[in-house]
Amino acid sequence: MNICLFTDEEITRPLSLRDSRGEHLIKILHKKEGDSFSAGIINGKAGTAVITKIQSHEEHSPDNRKTWLEGTIEFDFTPESDGKPLYPLKMIVGFPRPIQLKRLLRDIAGLGVSQIHLTATELGEKSYLKADLSSPEECRKMLLEGTVQAAGTHIPEVFIHQSLQECLDSIKKEENSQTGSNSTSITAHFALDNVSPEISLIKKMNEAPYDIKPFEQAVAAIGSERGWSKSERELLENYGYVRTGMGIRVLRTETASTVAATLILAKMGLLG
Structure with a gap:
């Protein structure tokens, strides 16, 4: 835990020692x-907290087999910055296995992407969307873990879609609204495809038009563990996504997501 994050309400209240944050601070x-x-407000300021008072006592279970601390930590928080900004990269990810989802969201949040769009795909397992870990609330918990690990305060937005069409429409609508507000930044659209890529991701990022005017925003789409269907490839092309590859090895969805995000952010000059 590289930073303790609190909501606006929690930052002014004593922290319980039975809370995972309080337990971490003491034990x-x-x-x-x-x-x-180090402390911060979720999606807000980052700064320093000073412990002013600790009230604690031990509690024992009836059979004395378990002991735990009861009490509170009082602290004063001083905001010092706006926190680490999220980067202008959106990730579209075909629903992975629930056990992979936790690692994926944690690592992507740690990299600082701004949005994560989890979507059902034609070749993906539909039951993954119904898993307990796939709810927006559980996804946010995983994103919070990654944000804390990265010592950030801003948590990526997470969206869940029932189809790739729905997902692409949602992103396109947001992009059109930005265009309407006179946005002049260039957005690159990449669809990672290990079956039939048109070009390597690295080569594409160094070719026209990006060699003349680098992109300032990006969207990267990674399929589920079975990849994209033929109709989904055509759909992505129709929405302006270039099918790109990252070598001859077949990567897990979580690995491909992290590698693609890292390469794109590096090209945007955000990791240097």
């Missing part, structure tokens, strides 16, 4: 009164 970081720790 892992061994913080005492007068000590400070």
